[in-house]
Amino acid sequence: MSLARVNWREIVARFGLVMALVALVIVLSTLSDRFLTTSNIINVLRQISINAIIAAGMTVVIIGRGIDLSVGSLLALTGVVGAGLAVGGLPAGFAILAALALGTALGTFNGAFVAYAGIAPFIVTLAGLTIFRGAALAFTDGRPISGLPPLFRTIGYGDFLGLPIPVWIMLGFLILTHVILRYTALGRAVYAIGGNEEAARLSGIPVRRVILFTFAYSGMAAALASMVLTGRLNSAQPSAGVMFELDAIAAVVVGGTSLFGGRGGVFGTLIGALIIGVINNGMNLLNVPSFYQQIVKGGVILGALLIERLVATRRT
Amino acid sequence: MALLDMTGIHKRFGQVSALADVDFDLEAGEVHALVGENGAGKSTLMKVLAGVQRADSGTMTLAGSVVRFGSVNEAQAHGVVMVYQELALVPSLSVAENLFLGKLPKVVGYGALFERARRLLTRVELEVDPGTEVARLSIGEKQLVEIARALAREGRILVLDEPTAALSATESDRLFAIIDKVKQGGVAVVYISHRLEEVFRIADRVTVLRDGERVGTRTVADTSADEIVQLMVGKSVRHHERTPRTTERTLGTFEASGPGLASMSISLRAGEIVGLAGVIGSGRERILPTLFGLGGSARWAGESVRGPREAIRRGIVLVPSDRKTQGLVVELSVEENVSLATLSRLQRFGFMDRKREREQTRRWIDRLALRPPDPRKSVRELSGGNQQKVVIAKALATEPEVLLLDEPTRGVDVGARAELYDVIDDLSQRGLGLVLSSSDSEELLRLSDRILVFRGGRVTAELLPPFAYEEVVAHVTGARQLA
Ligand SMILES: Nc1ncnc2c1ncn2[C@@H]1O[C@H](COP(=O)(O)OP(=O)(O)OP(=O)(O)O)[C@@H](O)[C@H]1O
Ligand SMILES: [Mg+2]
Numbered sequence: 032m033s034l035a036r037v038n039w040r041e042i043v044a045r046f047g048l049v050m051a052l053v054a055l056v057i058v059l060s061t062l063s064d065r066f067l068t069t070s071n072i073i074n075v076l077r078q079i080s081i082n083a084i085i086a087a088g089m090t091v092v093i094i095g096r097g098i099d100l101s102v103g104s105l106l107a108l109t110g111v112v113g114a115g116l117a118v119g120g121l122p123a124g125f126a127i128l129a130a131l132a133l134g135t136a137l138g139t140f141n142g143a144f145v146a147y148a149g150i151a152p153f154i155v156t157l158a159g160l161t162i163f164r165g166a167a168l169a170f171t172d173g174r175p176i177s178g179l180p181p182l183f184r185t186i187g188y189g190d191f192l193g194l195p196i197p198v199w200i201m202l203g204f205l206i207l208t209h210v211i212l213r214y215t216a217l218g219r220a221v222y223a224i225g226g227n228e229e230a231a232r233l234s235g236i237p238v239r240r241v242i243l244f245t246f247a248y249s250g251m252a253a254a255l256a257s258m259v260l261t262g263r264l265n266s267a268q269p270s271a272g273v274m275f276e277l278d279a280i281a282a283v284v285v286g287g288t289s290l291f292g293g294r295g296g297v298f299g300t301l302i303g304a305l306i307i308g309v310i311n312n313g314m315n316l317l318n319v320p321s322f323y324q325q326i327v328k329g330g331v332i333l334g335a336l337l338i339e340r341l342v343a344t345r346r347t
Numbered sequence: 348m349a350l351l352d353m354t355g356i357h358k359r360f361g362q363v364s365a366l367a368d369v370d371f372d373l374e375a376g377e378v379h380a381l382v383g384e385n386g387a388g389k390s391t392l393m394k395v396l397a398g399v400q401r402a403d404s405g406t407m408t409l410a411g412s413v414v415r416f417g418s419v420n421e422a423q424a425h426g427v428v429m430v431y432q433e434l435a436l437v438p439s440l441s442v443a444e445n446l447f448l449g450k451l452p453k454v455v456g457y458g459a460l461f462e463r464a465r466r467l468l469t470r471v472e473l474e475v476d477p478g479t480e481v482a483r484l485s486i487g488e489k490q491l492v493e494i495a496r497a498l499a500r501e502g503r504i505l506v507l508d509e510p511t512a513a514l515s516a517t518e519s520d521r522l523f524a525i526i527d528k529v530k531q532g533g534v535a536v537v538y539i540s541h542r543l544e545e546v547f548r549i550a551d552r553v554t555v556l557r558d559g560e561r562v563g564t565r566t567v568a569d570t571s572a573d574e575i576v577q578l579m580v581g582k583s584v585r586h587h588e589r590t591p592r593t594t595e596r597t598l599g600t601f602e603a604s605g606p607g608l609a610s611m612s613i614s615l616r617a618g619e620i621v622g623l624a625g626v627i628g629s630g631r632e633r634i635l636p637t638l639f640g641l642g643g644s645a646r647w648a649g650e651s652v653r654g655p656r657e658a659i660r661r662g663i664v665l666v667p668s669d670r671k672t673q674g675l676v677v678e679l680s681v682e683e684n685v686s687l688a689t690l691s692r693l694q695r696f697g698f699m700d701r702k703r704e705r706e707q708t709r710r711w712i713d714r715l716a717l718r719p720p721d722p723r724k725s726v727r728e729l730s731g732g733n734q735q736k737v738v739i740a741k742a743l744a745t746e747p748e749v750l751l752l753d754e755p756t757r758g759v760d761v762g763a764r765a766e767l768y769d770v771i772d773d774l775s776q777r778g779l780g781l782v783l784s785s786s787d788s789e790e791l792l793r794l795s796d797r798i799l800v801f802r803g804g805r806v807t808a809e810l811l812p813p814f815a816y817e818e819v820v821a822h823v824t825g826a827r828q829l830a
Contacts, residue, residue: 216694223687226676233641233673234688234741235659293678 047338048287048302055306059313066316073195079308080201081256081263083301085275086282087208088252090300093283094212095245096225096292097152101141101159102253103275107268108167109134109254114176114183114267123182131254137163138250142243152246160276167269177266187262197259204255208297211248221245225292281328282307285335306331348411350375350535351396351504356405358391358559360728363719365391366402367559373504373535378526380538380546380567383556383579384760385732386718389539390432392556393506396537397429398422420449428502430493432509432539432731432758433671436481442468443477446496467495472521474628485632486513486668486754487786494522498529505529506537509731511545512757513668515626515786517824523549541732541760542787543572555579580762594618598648598748598780605643608633609805615749615780620771622795623784624823630804632668635753635784639665647749659688662748666739666755668784674738675726682708682722685740711740716766731758739767743774750774752783756790768794788819 060067085102092099113130117123137159144155189196212218220241223231232238253272261267286303288295310331314324351373358366366388373379381389394400396407398416407414409425416422422429436445443457443464464477473491481489490513497505507526511519526536526549538550546553547567554564555578562578596617604610608630615621625631637643640652652658655665667673675684685708686693693704708722715736717729726737735758742750752771756764771794775781785791791798792814800808800822808822 214699215697216690216699217697219683219686219690219699222679222683223676226678227672229673230676231687233639233655233665233667235656235745236687236690237656293676 048285048299048306051335052302052306052309055309055313059309059316063313063316066313071312071316073198075305075308075312076198076201077195078312079304080195080197081260082275082278082282082307083201083304084204084256084259085249085253086279086286086300086304087205087297088249089276089279090283090286090288090295090297091208091212091221092152092245092249093280093288093290094225094292094295095221095242096228097145097242097245098156098280098290099138099141099246099249100153100156100276101137101163102249102279103272104160104163104167105134105137105250105253106257106260106272106275107270108137108163108170110257110261110267110271111167111171111176111269113254113258114179114261115170117180117183118176118178123180127182127258130258131251134254134257135247135251138247138253139243141250142246145246146239146242156246164269171267171269173269175266175268179261179265179267183258183262184265185262186258187265197263200255200259204252205297205301208248208252212296217241217244222293225294227293278307281332285332303335306335349373349408350410352406352408353392353396354406354408356392356395356407357403358388358395358400359403363728364559366395369405369556369559369561371554371561373537375503375535376530376533377551378530378536378538378549380540380550380553381556382540382543382546382553382575385758385763386558386730387556387579387760388559389556390508390731393429393508393537393539396422396504397427397506399429423500423502426503427506428497428500428504429506430497430508430510432512434486434489434493434669436489436492438482438672439480441478441480442475442484442492445481445492446477446499448496450499467499468492470498471495471525472518485627486757487515487518487627487632489669490514491518491627494525498525502534504535504537506539508539509541509758510538511540511542513754513786515624515823516788516820517626518786519545541758541764543575543761546575547572557581576761579760594778596778600648601638601782602646603634603637603643605633605637605645607804608637608643611806613638613782613799615782617778617780618775619796620775620781620783620794622791622798623782623801624788624791624798624819625801626823629801629823631784631801632753633804634801635665635751635782636667638751638782639663659745659747663751664688664742664745664747664749665751666742666753668753668757670734670738670757674741675734677725677727680723680725681712681717681729681737684726684737685711685722685744688741689744707744708740711744714770715740716763732760732763735759736763736767739770743770747779749780749782752781752785754785755783756785756787788816788823792816792819 065071089099109130112133113126116129117126141156141159144150145152186196191199220236223236224238224241228238260271282303283300284290285306286299288299307328310328311324314327349372353371356366356369369392371392383389391400395402398419398421414425443460446464446467447460461477471491471494473488475488490510494510510522514522530536540546550567552564552566553575555562555575557579594617598615598617600612600614602612613621623631623634638645640654640658645652647661647663682704686704693700705722712720712722717736718733726734739755756767759767771781783794798810798814798819799806800810802825810819
């Protein structure tokens with residue numbers, strides 16, 4: 032057969048992301064000998080954990096052809112409410128569960144407007160972005176909440192089997208998301224709706240409920256990320272998470288999930304988050320001023336999408 | 348000298364050789380039919396000509412000079428215009444905007460645009476308002492809009508890929524008259540169809556493809572339908588004979604009404620196949636979606652059907668007319684599409700039972716003879732007829748009691764059509780009730796136990812066997828009314 036003719040498109044489409052990450056790692060490890068050390072790698076993993084958790088939820092929404100801009104504000108609101116309950120005397124474990132439940136509820140609120148009122152996800156979650164932020168500021172009067180019970184510190188700084196707890200939480204949540212997307216009927220329905228909502232509806236799939244789920248799941252993801260962040264900061268800030276939605280969306284699209292829905296997965300999102308995280312880390316090690324870091328990061332996102340487009344266009 | 352000469356065209360998709368060393372030529376002012384089984388390479392060959400796809404090798408000579416089209420626009424600039432099998436209209440735009448898409452003036456004056464649109468629509472005798480959103484049109488109407496759009500482009504080569512697949516006899520006749528006219532004007536027409544009687548009616552020459560190779564070109568006057576079928580399938584195809592198995596057991600009665608539909612009731616017995624006939628705009632295209640709970644109001648066995656989900660739960664399933672927009676998720680694989688309507692049955696505690704899923708997929712792939720028989724193949728990469736089989740497999744997998752078939756063989760070749768007819772027959776033997784809406788009168792005659800004729804949104808005649816083709820057509824066109 033045609034062994035001689037290597038199909039580069041196919042290879043780039045399938046392994047391009049991982050190759051880009053590997054290339055990046057090689058370049059950075061030659062530029063800085065502090066880069067490829069165990070402690071720095073663990074450092075990178077911990078730094079990306081919050082973004083990767085949010086981005087995993089975002090992946091589910093985007094595969095279903097939605098978008099969730101409210102995650103940063105939702106993170107702030109669930110953080111201050113969870114911390115407030117804990118400081119107010121609720122056992123820390125319950126406070127955390129309450130924060131997760133609140134995140135799921137707020138996501139459901141977004142999803143209800145999208146699925147049942149038929150309002151565009153962009154608009155609904157843009158409204159959510161300002162409403163949740165306002166609520167977080169109102170709840171705390173604009174002040175951070177500190178004096179948290181020790182469980183939060185454990186979440187933020189604890190170790191388990193040599194890896195930080197945030198990294199374990201991230202890995203667990205990524206695996207959970209992967210399993211839902213790939214192995215459950217619900218996940219199949221999300222892909223179907225993102226690919227062709229009409230065909231999904233005519234096949235008897237409960238389209239509205241599935242869309243509701245995707246937003247609820249994203250809300251829960253943001254709340255989970257919020258608990259990690261609260262642990263890291265050992266306080267809850269009503270101003271936390273500003274622009275986090277953009278980092279999450281960047282990880283998703285750099286990871287190869289199509290903004291048009293129906294295609295992609297959470298493995299790509301992890302790679303996307305890693306690529307962004309490695310670039311941030313590398314530039315810090317190389318003492319690149321933060322203004323330039325932003326420019327580079329934006330450039331990488333554009334570059335990744337450009338490559339994806341070039342690979343995708345010949346698939347008529 | 349020929350207007351167009353394609354020689355030695357090769358095209359591979361991964362492992363699949365879609366075209367192998369194909370020659371094809373066109374004279375100005377001829378109608379050249381292109382036939383072959385599903386997946387033979389007809390659409391691919393014409394997409395190469397129209398600049399949609401690039402050949403791996405081969406040359407094209409157009410009016411004496413060698414050409415190589417990198418894009419649709421380039422091909423159009425050379426006068427090659429194509430109407431695709433999978434319709435390519437923008438659903439959210441109006442008919443008028445679709446007609447002039449890509450050719451819109453910088454500032455759109457709606458008055459003038461609508462006026463030009465109206466003139467074009469008159470050419471294909473389609474009576475819709477140019478402001479109508481395309482999403483609201485029936486499949487046959489969309490087909491006519493596509494044809495009107497192609498006519499507006501005024502090329503010297505017009506490629507029609509299964510243009511009559513969703514048209515009834517009357518509209519097809521109209522199209523043939525139009526083809527005749529453009530042909531007189533010196534335009535070369537490529538006509539792809541699975542309906543051989545059309546080929547013999549309008550074509551001057553016919554080229555047969557099989558498995559990506561050209562197996563012959565004949566002058567229509569010197570060949571026969573039998574010879575063409577022989578060339579297409581490499582063997583002769585038996586004719587389908589149906590033994591009616593209608594029982595006395597009534598399954599239930601549909602009651603329906605809705606926009607453009609008078610209220611009506613259709614009762615269905617176990618094993619019965621009720622055929623629905625009617626031209627575009629007769630209400631025939633609206634009835635099956637209504638029965639499935641998609642607009643209008645419908646009741647089955649006394650209880651209302653409020654949506655597809657409920658319909659499927661009650662054992663009613665629809666094979667929709669437009670596979671691209673309503674039937675398939677082309678991003679997904681064959682298997683994922685076949686499972687789509689049976690997700691709840693293929694899961695255990697929410698998890699997909701992959702083994703059962705694979706079994707189910709294999710069963711339908713075998714039963715419907717899907718080519719290639721690969722459950723993991725992306726549906727996007729299947730030929731039109733094979734895509735249709737996937738839609739049918741998905742519906743049948745729900746093991747329905749009532750099957751609503753809306754243009755079920757649109758784009759399906761003779762051989763596969765016979766297979767599908769066998770499947771339909773078999774389903775009726777097993778006691779299903781079937782409602783078959785089709786623009787193909789032959790198909791209705793062959794399969795139906797009775798035929799309901801639609802005109803002006805109501806049933807105007809009920810025909811019982813033995814049917815006569817002329818009689819059905821007479822009723823459909825309104826030449827004969829119910830006494
Ligand atoms: N984009 C694609 N990617 C991969 N394979 C393709 C693609 N398009 C077509 N094929 C394959 O090429 C072969 C020819 O397909 P083509 O659509 O030309 O058939 P056709 O003769 O038009 O069939 P039909 O009558 O069903 O429309 C088929 O095996 C099909 O699966
Ligand atoms: Mg075709």
